[in-house]
Amino acid sequence: MNYKVILNTLGWVLIVEAAALVLPLICALAFSEPYVLTFVICILICGILGMLLTLPKTKDKTMFSKEGFTIVALSWIVMSIFGALPFVISGAIPNFIDAVFETVSGFTTTGASILQDVEALPKCMLFWRSFTHFIGGMGVLVFLVAILPLSGGNNLYLIKAESPGPSVSKLVPKVRTTAKILYIMYTILTLIEAVLLYAGGLDIFSSLTLSFGTAGTGGFGVLNSGISGYSPYIQNVITVFMILFGVDFSIYYLILLGKIRSVFRSEEVRAYLGIVFFAIVLVTVNIRPLYNTISETVRYSAFQVAALITTTGYSTADFDVWPEFSKTLLVTLMFVGACAGSTGGGIKVSRIMIFVKSIFKEIKIASHPKSTHKVTMNGRPVEHTVIRAVNVYMAAYIVIYVISILIISLDGMDYTTNFTAVVATLNNIGPGLAKVGPTQNFSLFSAFSKIILTFDMLAGRLEIFPMLVLFSPSAWRK
Amino acid sequence: MNIIIVGCGKVGHKLAEKLSQEKEHNITVIDLKYNVVQDLINEYDIMGVCGSCSDIDTLNDAGIENADLLIAATGADELNLLTCFMAKKTGGCQTIARVRNPEYAKWLNVFKEDLGLAMIINPEDTAAREIARILRFPSVIKIDTFAKGRVEILKFKVAPESPVADIKIADMSNKFGGEVLVCGVERGENAYIPNGDFIIKSGDFVSIVCSPEESVEFFKKISVKTNRVKDTIIVGGGATAYYLAKRLIATGIRVKIIEQNPMRCDKLCEMLPSASIINADGTENRVLLEEGLSKAESFVALTNIDEENVLLSLFAKTKMTGKIVTKVNRIAYDEVLDGLDLDTVIYPKNITADYILRFVRAKHNSMGSNIETMHLILDGKAEALEFRVQENSPIANVPLEQLKLKDNTRIACINRGGKIITPHGKDTIEPKDTVIVVTTHRGSKDISDILI
Numbered sequence: 001m002n003y004k005v006i007l008n009t010l011g012w013v014l015i016v017e018a019a020a021l022v023l024p025l026i027c028a029l030a031f032s033e034p035y036v037l038t039f040v041i042c043i044l045i046c047g048i049l050g051m052l053l054t055l056p057k058t059k060d061k062t063m064f065s066k067e068g069f070t071i072v073a074l075s076w077i078v079m080s081i082f083g084a085l086p087f088v089i090s091g092a093i094p095n096f097i098d099a100v101f102e103t104v105s106g107f108t109t110t111g112a113s114i115l116q117d118v119e120a121l122p123k124c125m126l127f128w129r130s131f132t133h134f135i136g137g138m139g140v141l142v143f144l145v146a147i148l149p150l151s152g153g154n155n156l157y158l159i160k161a162e163s164p165g166p167s168v169s170k171l172v173p174k175v176r177t178t179a180k181i182l183y184i185m186y187t188i189l190t191l192i193e194a195v196l197l198y199a200g201g202l203d204i205f206s207s208l209t210l211s212f213g214t215a216g217t218g219g220f221g222v223l224n225s226g227i228s229g230y231s232p233y234i235q236n237v238i239t240v241f242m243i244l245f246g247v248d249f250s251i252y253y254l255i256l257l258g259k260i261r262s263v264f265r266s267e268e269v270r271a272y273l274g275i276v277f278f279a280i281v282l283v284t285v286n287i288r289p290l291y292n293t294i295s296e297t298v299r300y301s302a303f304q305v306a307a308l309i310t311t312t313g314y315s316t317a318d319f320d321v322w323p324e325f326s327k328t329l330l331v332t333l334m335f336v337g338a339c340a341g342s343t344g345g346g347i348k349v350s351r352i353m354i355f356v357k358s359i360f361k362e363i364k365i366a367s368h369p370k371s372t373h374k375v376t377m378n379g380r381p382v383e384h385t386v387i388r389a390v391n392v393y394m395a396a397y398i399v400i401y402v403i404s405i406l407i408i409s410l411d412g413m414d415y416t417t418n419f420t421a422v423v424a425t426l427n428n429i430g431p432g433l434a435k436v437g438p439t440q441n442f443s444l445f446s447a448f449s450k451i452i453l454t455f456d457m458l459a460g461r462l463e464i465f466p467m468l469v470l471f472s473p474s475a476w477r478k
Numbered sequence: 479m480n481i482i483i484v485g486c487g488k489v490g491h492k493l494a495e496k497l498s499q500e501k502e503h504n505i506t507v508i509d510l511k512y513n514v515v516q517d518l519i520n521e522y523d524i525m526g527v528c529g530s531c532s533d534i535d536t537l538n539d540a541g542i543e544n545a546d547l548l549i550a551a552t553g554a555d556e557l558n559l560l561t562c563f564m565a566k567k568t569g570g571c572q573t574i575a576r577v578r579n580p581e582y583a584k585w586l587n588v589f590k591e592d593l594g595l596a597m598i599i600n601p602e603d604t605a606a607r608e609i610a611r612i613l614r615f616p617s618v619i620k621i622d623t624f625a626k627g628r629v630e631i632l633k634f635k636v637a638p639e640s641p642v643a644d645i646k647i648a649d650m651s652n653k654f655g656g657e658v659l660v661c662g663v664e665r666g667e668n669a670y671i672p673n674g675d676f677i678i679k680s681g682d683f684v685s686i687v688c689s690p691e692e693s694v695e696f697f698k699k700i701s702v703k704t705n706r707v708k709d710t711i712i713v714g715g716g717a718t719a720y721y722l723a724k725r726l727i728a729t730g731i732r733v734k735i736i737e738q739n740p741m742r743c744d745k746l747c748e749m750l751p752s753a754s755i756i757n758a759d760g761t762e763n764r765v766l767l768e769e770g771l772s773k774a775e776s777f778v779a780l781t782n783i784d785e786e787n788v789l790l791s792l793f794a795k796t797k798m799t800g801k802i803v804t805k806v807n808r809i810a811y812d813e814v815l816d817g818l819d820l821d822t823v824i825y826p827k828n829i830t831a832d833y834i835l836r837f838v839r840a841k842h843n844s845m846g847s848n849i850e851t852m853h854l855i856l857d858g859k860a861e862a863l864e865f866r867v868q869e870n871s872p873i874a875n876v877p878l879e880q881l882k883l884k885d886n887t888r889i890a891c892i893n894r895g896g897k898i899i900t901p902h903g904k905d906t907i908e909p910k911d912t913v914i915v916v917t918t919h920r921g922s923k924d925i926s927d928i929l930i
Contacts, residue, residue, distance in 0.1 A: 065520075156520060173480075173504040173525040383512045383528075 001476055004058040006071050009158075011053025012144055013075045017082055018046035023131055024086065027205070028124035035124050038090040046082050066475045068157025072141055073470035076458055079140060080104045083132060092125045097447050104454045106132030107140075108461035109343065111219020111313040111430030114443040114450070118224050123205060126222045130209035136461065137216025137245075137343035138186045139163065146179035161466045165340025166351055166390050171253045185252050186343070190215040193241045200233045210234075214241045217344040219313030219430035226438065228316045232299060235316050239303045243276060246310035246338030267378050268350040272309075272339050275349070279305045279333055286326045301326075309333040311345040313430025320437035327433060331420060334427050345428030345460055347397065354382060354390045396464045401426060404456050408449040421445070425456040480545045481838065482571075484508045484531040484561055485552030486518055489576065489601065492809060492831035493549060497838065498522040499920065506540045531561045534568065542569035547596075547841065549574045549834060555582060563593045572596040572841060574834055578603075580717060597837050604833060605826035606721035609803050612822050613726065613776055614706040616801035617697055619683065619822050622853035624864045624914050625893040631661065631687050631855055631862055631916075634697075638680040641700050648674030654699045657900035659687045661890045661916040662856045667813075669859035671886045671916055685855055687890040687914065689898045707731060707775040707801055713760035713790055714781035715739075715746050718805065718826065722778065723753045734769060736760035761786055763793060776801040784808050791820050816857075849923070850912055860918045862890070865925040869909045872926050879903035882930045887917040889928075 025039035063071075083106070084099035086092075093099040098114045105112045106129050115121065121129070135143070139162040145155045155175045170178040190211050197207035206222060213220050223229050227238060247269055254263050263269070283301035291297045300317045307314045308330050319330060337346010354375060361373045374381040404422045413421075413435055420432025421442065431438040445453065459467045469475050481497060483490050486509040497503050505524040508531050509515050515526035529536035531552065542548070548565040550558035555577045562573035574597045577586065586598050611621055620633040636643050645653065647660050662685035663670045663678065670676065678684060688696060710726060712719050715737030723733045723746075733753040737743050743757040758765045760781065771777065777794040779787035784806045791804040802821040806812075809825055832854060839852045851864040867874055873881055878889060878901055891914040892899040892907060899905060907913055915928055922928060 155523070170519075170525050173506055173523070175523050177504075380529075385512070385516075 001070070002060060002062060002064075002067050004056065005061055005063055006067060006074065007053050008056070008058050009071045009141075009144070010074060010078055011050045011055075012148060013079055013140055014046045014050030014053065014082060016140060016144060017079055018043045018050060020131065020135055021046065021086070021128070024124045024128035027127040028122075031123045031205075033122045033124050035086075035090050035122060038086055039124070041089060042082070042085045045085065063155070063157055065157055066469060068161045069466040069469040070475060072158060072161035072462060073458075073466040075141060076104075076107060076462060080107055080454075080458075083107065083128075086128055087125065090122070090125065092121050097450055098443075101442070101450045101454050102129065103132060104457050105425075105430075106130075106218065106220060107136035108428050108457040109133050109136050109216040109218040109311070109345065110425055110428040110457045110460075111213065112425055112436070112453070112457070113220065113430075113441050115441060116443055118222065123222075126220075127205070127209060130212040130218070130220050130222070133216035133218030133220060134190065134212040135216075137218065138183060142179045143183060145176060146183050162462065163341065164345065164461075164463055165248075165348055166354065166386055166393070169250075171250055181253060182249055185249060185256075186215065189241075189244065189252075193237065196237045197234060200231060200237060202230070202234065210238065211241075213314065214238055214312060215245055215343065217242065217245050217310045217312040217338065217342070217428075219307070221314065226315045227303070235299060235303055238314065239299075239306045242306040242310045242312045242314070243273075245312075246272065246306075246342050246344045248339040248341035250341055265378055268339050268353065271353055272349045275333070275336065276305060276309060279309065279329060282329060283322075283326045286323050286329075290322070304330060305333065308429060309336060309344075309346075310338045310342075311427055311429045313424070315431060315438035318437065318439050320433050320439070331423060331433065334423050334429050337427055347394070347427070350377065351390050351393065353377065354387060355394065357382075358387055358391075393464065396468065397426070400456065400459060400464065404452055407452050408445065411444075411446050411449050413444070421453065422456060425453045426460040428457060428460045479547060479838070479841070480504045480506075480541065482506045482508065482537075482540050482542065482545050482548045482565070484548065484550045484558075485576075486511075486514045487551065487553065488807065488809065488827040489551045489830050489834075490549075491518065492827055493551070493834060494518055494522050494524055496831060496835050498524050503838075506545075508536060508540050532557060532564075534564060537561075537565060537568065542571070545569050545571040547572045547574070547838065551576045551830075555579050559589060559593060559595075562595055566594045574599060574837065576601065576830070578717060580720060596841075597834070599830055599833055600721075601826050601830040602717040603721045604829050605718050605805065605824055606725055608829055609718075609722050609778060609805075609824055610725040610729075612803060613710060613731065613778075613801060614729065616707055616776065620685075620855075622855065622862060624851050624853075624862070624891070625898070625912055628689060628893060628896060628898055629687060629891050629914060630690055630693060631685055631853065631890075631914075632693055633662075633683055633685045633855070636678060636680050636682045636684055640680065642678055642684070643680040645678055646674065647672055647676045647678065654696060657688060657692060657898075658696045659890055659900050661685050661687045661862070661888060662860060664856050664859075669856035669918070671860065671888050671918060683857075687916075688900075709774055710734070710776040710778060711736065711766070711769060711771060711774045712778045712780055713766075714779070714787075715742050715755070716780060716782060719778075719780045720746065720749060722780070723750050727752050734774075736765065736769060761790065766790075766794070767797070772797045774798055774800055776803070778803045778805075780805045782807075788815065788818070788820065792818065795821070812857075855916065856918075860886075860916060861920065861922070862914060862916050863922060864893075864912050864914050867907055867909055867911050867913060867925060871907075871909065872929065873907055874909050875906050877904055877906050883928055884917070884919055884930055887915065887919065887928045890914045890916045 021039055021043045028035045080103045083103040087099040088096055101114055141158045141162045171181055172178050194207045194211040209222050251263050251269055280302045284297050288297050303316045304319050335347055336352055337348050338344025340348045340350045357375045361375055364373050405418050409418050416433050417435040421436045424432040481503050483493050486507050494507055498505050507518055508527045512528045515528045519526040527540045542565055548571050550561045552558055558575040562575045565571055565573050573595050575595055577598050578600050590598055618632045618634045622631045663672050664683040709732035712735045715735045719735055726733050735753055736756045736758055738759050740757050743755050746755050779790040781787055787804050791802050794802050804820050804823045806823055806825055809828055815823055836852050849863055850866055853862045855862045889901050892901055893912045
């Protein structure tokens, strides 16, 4: 283990966080809220600590798989702890564990909150809360790779550990250019949404915070009523952009290059859009009796389907009161998640596809033991190592899932609450059902359960293995 | 430049490594094996495509339409040639093919022309050429030529009793006369581009720049034998041995090849009538001694097994005093081999990669700069570059002592229309000269890059 390079990179992460904290500082100045000093203190803490960590010059910059995993896992933990400082120092969320929960929920783009009354928070705090979604959506290490001339090709390990999906590939040969292209597309798409929301009559603050929440597929709002208080136009814009941010970003790159044909070749995107479409149709039919007009029904159902499959977790309606079939379907969508290579969480459509295809393959082999079959994606055979990784991921996912439910059930909540609380955090969604439903929050849980759920959020965002590697002795042994 | 490398064997690997170190290139590699591609993209900052290069979809995935150069280095000659042809037709890029079958060798020019190849490289022949050059000049370890053969960089090892040992570089020209410039010294793991105060020690590997005539004079003065070998024993009768024997016989060196496989011996016998072919196991020391190892002036170990070659050379060293050349395929352990004091070690894959690298540099330069030749020296730690100086160059017509060069950079030689000048402080560089620069800074593209 190369400790020096790990500490060095952590230092840079803190410096980036200090830079990110400048934005809420500006926000505090703009609304003349009395929290300027809070942010200045936080910026100084992150900045100085970061500088100290980056000061020692490391000759040996080699980074292997285990360093990549460890750096990513540690970065997210460190980032969350320091990102919680503004809430604690300002007294907006005085309890440290609550503040960390809220920040992790932000960075991991979960959107689960322990706040009873969101509107009571000062605007600059709300801005920071939403901005963590934006940073966490594409990933802070992807950003580091884009701006820092870190050495060698080994930076790919960082991106691999941070980016979601079964097999991460580059857009262009250079990892740095790839990271830059990703961040540029991400930022531009976010700004387009903000402009459209602004055109719909929102103020700059709300357009930006809601866009950050959509872009990272996060789900923090700025009103107690979530998104239901906004006009149908705003809701529709958010619906479309949630679906867009759930698409693999390499698709946008292909569109930019004018390779429209290869866009349609992507099986994952077709499956994703297909699932979204059918889910909207089914939910619409199921909840039709609850609403007056067809267009209203479609709007609610489309918004909720998009919000849950992309793991954003915004809500325009309290879907906890919807019929049982719709609720079950929505919870199922929470597991599916968005496309690999998007900002969304969940298991990912491509993993599910590989999973389902291998099941069919095994069925064929069971009936014709000597026949050979290959699992294919986009017309290419999927390598065995990828299939293995997908299977192991599912196994690890289920193990963490079951253990988490067991532990938080100690709090004595009902089964639906426990089940969906873990679904909502492990898949980075936000709201679940019953006591953690769209109109509720996570403040009911004990501190210990909150720590477990915090771990689930981090494990879900980093796709489990970086967190497990961090706690495995074999990675730390010399 | 956008470069596609097809086939990630040892040559492809080496090329990916070297080319990805140069910031201006975007590298994509193609290989059939998933693991090979994965390993490469984990190691270097490049993109990988897994698939067959004879499938046009694979080439498209690798971005053939935007590629500037495709290098086909798979194990199959035909595949390499056809892939280059396809790449040329679809992408219009430059292509380099590795073709190693000696039977194609006679037709290479036709291939090159009709398939539109920019370069055909034959690793065995290239290695053979390198070995032949060294056997003609046995006291040096490596020779790189510049200015169309008028200038050479020669690397030799300083023996303990050598008159060069413990001498200040500034005193060398007084002591030995002639215009010889020391452009690099390797001591242990370090490489230096020395100034006048540097003191040479025994055991150093010294690289000098001079014209071929002067080098002979210089080596005579420091009492090192310079005459070429009269005969050689080659163990292993593969393609490299064939090419080498052909070259050596053409220059009148007697060649003895020891090969184990009787069929191969028959074939070699047909192809090389004037060589003596011995059908025996060359790894048996009795055979070697019987064939006159102790009196031979040179020995070349060319079997396909690296370990065998190294052991053979170590054995030969105990029995003979002549030149010993060892072929090693695996590149990764070169540092270990350096410690064994094996005389000259030839890495065919490295040589091939260097040739292609040089071509890529030259190609890249024709897109904006003016490098004529480039060689890696000092064990790959430094570059020797030959620049052509333009009219408006900032270094033209300025006395050298007034130029502010980067550290570890040295102007080693000036070639003015065929006249070789060893540079001194008062000399100036004139437009149209070519200048040889030795530097540890990688990726210089223009002569002005050597200034601070």
